[in-house]
Amino acid sequence: MSEKLDKSNTPAKPRPHGARKLSLQERELLRHNENHPAVSHGYFNSYDGTRLFYSIEGTGKPLIFCYGLVCSSLHWTYQIEHFRRSYKTVWFDYRGHQNSDAPKDLNTLSVDCISRDLETLLDELKIEDAVFLGHSMGVNVLLDFYKRNPKRVHGMVLCNGTPRRPLESLFKSNATEAVFKLLTQLENKAPTLVKKIWPMQKRNPVLKSLIRLGGFNPNLTPREDIDLYVDQVAEMDPKVFVHLINNYSHYDATAWLHKINVPSLILGGERDRVIPKEEQELMAQLIPSSQLEIIKHGSHCPQMDMPEFINGKVDTFLKSLKY
DSSP states (O other), rough: OOEEEOOOOOSSOOOOSSSSOHHHHHHHHHHOSSSSOOEEEEEOOTTTTOOEEEEEESSSSEEEOOTTTTTTTTGGGGHHHTTTSEEEEEEETTTTTSSSOOOSSSGGGHHHHHHHHHHHHHHTTTTTOOEEETTTTHHHHHHHHHHGGGGGEEEEEESOSSSGGGTGGGSSSSTTTHHHHHHHHHHHHHHHHHHHHHHGGGGHHHHHHHHHHHHSSSSSSSSHHHHHHHHHHHHSSSHHHHHHHHHHHBBBTTGGGGGSSSEEEEEEEETOOSSSSHHHHHHHHHHEEEEEEEEOOOSHHHHHHHHHHHHHHHHHHHHHHTT
């Protein structure tokens, strides 16, 4: 059963509003709209009893947002802020992420179990069907959800994801497989050491610079947003990352993507160094009713690089669905 938070009590880590300043158009909209969209938070117990956090912003037809591996609602914050004016925007924190509890069985830190969490949440909120938006690993969560619940999916926005074994193409090389394998071995043999070292990411300027260059377009995404993302990762339990990356690395949906029969907007970044645009091109070839948009100058997070542009693309897609 779900439980609502007391209005006087806010979640430990509410959705960040992002460091980017509002455009003149957005400020004008806010000035003329004194009734701000309704916001409610709550918790629900998933299928295995794990307590997970969710948030609803706005009213109308539902848009469900799923973020990536050890990420947060920060990665969709500019879209939620925009679409909550016309839709019921829903997001939840994955097991072991942000406001949600870690599961008792760490082996349930998997794409399959997160998609089952999503299914449980929709049941709790009595949402029969919706349009879903997934970023990076969130794409795989949605694909897994669709495979089990095709009739609940009205349409999908699949942003910067890959349909197959991500570590084989990460940074256009399979060298990262060895790095993550080493991290897994270290976590298994010396978990206390890993837990002690992990938070040091916050104070590592070299690592922050690499993440800025690798995961974002540093000329477009505010530095404060990128630094906040690094801090959020550093604050998480490394066990969550290790278990989830090992499961995610084996995910492969290429054998059945041709069975997807709902409209799907596939977004990719021209300069995505994390998951190359070739992976989104492959997904577009495999999903019959899909349309592909490769965002010029876009990184692995084009929705943070150029939020207004991406919002426009999603707006057009929703209109095409008459949603």
